[in-house]
Each structure stands twice: as C-alpha cells, then as structure tokens.
Amino acid sequence: MTVFLSSYLNNVDKKGRVSVPASFRHEMAAHTRQQVVVYAAPDAGSNGGYLYGWAYDDFLKLAEKIQQLPALSPVRQRLARAILAAARPLNFDDAGRVILPADLAEKAGLGEEILFAGQGEYFTIWNPKRYEAQMQDDGQLTAEDFAVMDGLWK
DSSP states (O other): OBBSSSSSEEETTTTTTTEOHHHHHHHHTSSSSSSEEEOOOTTTTTTOOEEEEEEEEHHHHHHHHHHHHHHTTTHHHIIIIIIIIIEEEEEEOTTTEEEEOOHHHHHHHOOOOEEEEEESSSSEEOOOHHHHHHHHHHTTTHHHHHHHHHOOOO
C-alpha cells in the first residue's frame, strides 16, 4: 500500500523539471510502472488551483472506482472528464525528476518553487503561498474534522 507523508519544497528548473521527493519515489518503487499521474484539482477552492499526483498503480484503482459507476451516468461522465481525461502520466528521468506540463502548472499557479504535500494514497502539488492559505482555512475546521474522525474509531 502506498502512503505519501510529509511536505517538501522543491525548485522547478527552467525546463519545467522538478525532483519528486525521494520518500515519494521510494513509495512507488514496487509499482508496475514508474510513473506519476497528475491532473488539475477539479475541486480547487478559494485559494486557487493545485495538482493531484498518484503513483500509476494507485491511479488505476481510482479509475476502476469511476468505471464501476453506470457507463452513461452523469456522475461517471463528469468524473471521467474531470479526472481520467485530464490525467497525464509523467515519466521520471535518471535524476528522479518529472516535467510538469505547462498548462497544468499554469492552472495550479505553480512557479519556480512548489510544495509537495503527502495525502496518504496520493499527494498534492501546490504553489507554497496557496498551500499556506489553505492550511489557515483548514485550521478553522480542525475541531469539526476530528469529530468526524471520532466516529471511525468506535
């Protein structure tokens, strides 16, 4: 099982290459394909866009869940457009870097420095200032969020 933890700041070079955190690459080492699948967050809130990143095998599991919905259902169609059609598999170079597609980087407001945030089975890629703003917004809901979690422990 893949578990992405922690947050990392990395620089993007002039060619759009960024090093995926070593701990993230280590989590993906046993996967059948050494690729990261990224797409722009369809649920981006008031703090602007960001990208979702998945190990290839885990992304396939997400795709399978979407495909379990009835083929012509409006929900499946929306999810397929927002996630499956938008997804881009990215290959690692010898240095553990990927090239972020320029259109996705623009949608997410990414610049010369980006933040990778572990989210468990996936990670997110943010403009660091947007991430900080989102963390402040999230902090206002922490008590409510823990209350939801409380029910899962019983």
